[in-house]
Amino acid sequence: MDKRTKILKAAMELIAENGFHGSPMATIANRAGVGAGTIYRYFADKDVLINETFKEVEGRLNGVLAENYPADRSVRERLYHYYIGLIGFFIENPMEFKFLGQYYDSPYGVALRREKIFSQSSNDYGSETIKSLFEQGIAAGEIKDLPIVILFALFIGSLISVSRDHIFGFIQLDRRLAEQTADACWDAIKR
Amino acid sequence: MDKRTKILKAAMELIAENGFHGSPMATIANRAGVGAGTIYRYFADKDVLINETFKEVEGRLNGVLAENYPADRSVRERLYHYYIGLIGFFIENPMEFKFLGQYYDSPYGVALRREKIFSQSSNDYGSETIKSLFEQGIAAGEIKDLPIVILFALFIGSLISVSRDHIFGFIQLDRRLAEQTADACWDAIKR
Amino acid sequence: MDKRTKILKAAMELIAENGFHGSPMATIANRAGVGAGTIYRYFADKDVLINETFKEVEGRLNGVLAENYPADRSVRERLYHYYIGLIGFFIENPMEFKFLGQYYDSPYGVALRREKIFSQSSNDYGSETIKSLFEQGIAAGEIKDLPIVILFALFIGSLISVSRDHIFGFIQLDRRLAEQTADACWDAIKR
């Protein structure tokens, strides 16, 4: 693993566990097995490091969601793919989930979301495609005619809550339970 | 307003905007219009201040939810009361919403949630009663027979997502849209 | 007990136990059962309070030493009176001993000693009289012809060391042992 990747991994794990201010640069360097100064050869400052860490995680997440994408199946099945895929990714990558949680509720994440939404180029959690699925579903009369943002909130909000409860140990989520949750979520958005 | 209240308010607002470590005690004191040392006459340390701030907000939230509670109406209407009430509170009190977001995703909030869930005495976001509403609904065959935690996630997750999108300006939520969202959420949990 | 006395007592005890910086004015006031501001009605500031506390203890010590003073006995017996009297006072008043220890090794005590020695009016630990006893003893050929300061060091140094060891529990000093120590000390200074 090259130094840059090791630094990103160390940052992600540390921030997931301890938050931003529980993750000094020296500790990140230490965990990455590099010198403290070395981080600055790859990232201009801590803000940049954090944003790059986010991008790396987002990239992997999008990669997983793109796998086995049932492009030729119904809107419902494609949404299902995302719902189950996201829960699966989070459960298998609890560090990444926690990191994203830290990130989204911080100034970093808020700025990012604002930028994405207003620039219309959003693919947050793969959402651009999710958005288009909603649009197709609405057009086809399959999905409630609500603002996309509302549909998105129903979709993503439940999914994140459920994943968090699993990761923090409040419930044991298996495949069947995840599917039941996805079905319930579908009930929320289907017409 | 007495000094204690002014300090709590200043802490809540600053933390809402800047997070815990973007809120030095000196700045809180400054915004509250008191000396730095004065905070320590009311709160033992920063942790205590933060937890007391949470309790104050939680108290007000529970107060609002208790108003006009339709105790003699159907389970659906009572859940509706909570859903709309929570969204209403958050929209009218965006600082409080942001503060709670900071708090819940911090070690403070995680510890609290763990304690509440496992001690069974939870009234997180008024959730004890929500929990009992779910139980009644399940018993009556009105609500899906899913784990309470899942139902809770569907309920609270969507509600928070929607509130956040409004507060961050991604959507303009009015009474009608809130009700439509509540209806959609009901579709998710109803049998 | 009047307020002034209560404050002096509280200061002495607290300083004995915790040193100067372990004794905030607020704590002294608290222990004395008065308001924090009240101290300043009796003492200009903390320095004055500490110096007055010293004077009070010194006064009581001198009072004890003056009791049953064998003015008409031999130099040896009069020195003996001081030696045993000082040890006795310290053992019965360990707080006072510890306070004096704090005081003597602090800037307060050094300044005081300097002042006393150079002003020739010293009666530090009753020392003026001790000094005159040494002078009489030297003149009579009973005591070694050494500088008074040296004799004083032999006398007071051993006495304090022994008292401290008792107070800190390193030895159990009874009357007989105290007398043996006094005898040994006499051997040091006698010709």
Place this chain on the structure above:
Amino acid sequence: MDKRTKILKAAMELIAENGFHGSPMATIANRAGVGAGTIYRYFADKDVLINETFKEVEGRLNGVLAENYPADRSVRERLYHYYIGLIGFFIENPMEFKFLGQYYDSPYGVALRREKIFSQSSNDYGSETIKSLFEQGIAAGEIKDLPIVILFALFIGSLISVSRDHIFGFIQLDRRLAEQTADACWDAIKR
């Protein structure tokens, strides 16, 4: 001189002159010619710095006492070596003397003395050996059969008093006077 040594020296001098709380870390750093944060690269906190400073001084003192130790001479001459050696060290190193005075009368020193005395491994001021000299002297009938602690008090108490009087300028101690004092002290402990 390396940074660690400069910090130890600065701490020792400042504490000697002003005591522990008259010696802020910032001032120590300043006098040592290093940044405030630098101290913490070498010492975990102020307590550790103080204890390490003590150990450094103690080490040098023990080194001096070990020089030219007359191992094959009489008990009296060996005690003499310590007595004169200690006075000599203190007079040549008044800062170190004052520092040790601060240290011994502080919680640090009391804890240390307690530990040393009860653990029997004491070499406080080189005292383990002094203690064994007392034991040999008692066994040989040369020294009074008093508790070691008492003998030690007679020995060390006078020595410290005399050194302090010299350092504070109350007397001018030369070799001859030091020896006379040592002789007087021997009179105190010899049978």
Place this chain on the structure above:
DNA sequence: GATGAATGAGCTTTCATTCAT
């Protein structure tokens, strides 16, 4: 390129002192 020792601004907290009541 890589390092990690060094830095100092900035943090939380304490406490001697003041002053309105």
Place this chain on the structure above:
DNA sequence: AATGAATGAAAGCTCATTCAT
């Protein structure tokens, strides 16, 4: 006369960042 709430300067300590090696 007595109070104790309020203050803010100053303390110990952390950590993002730099730079000589």
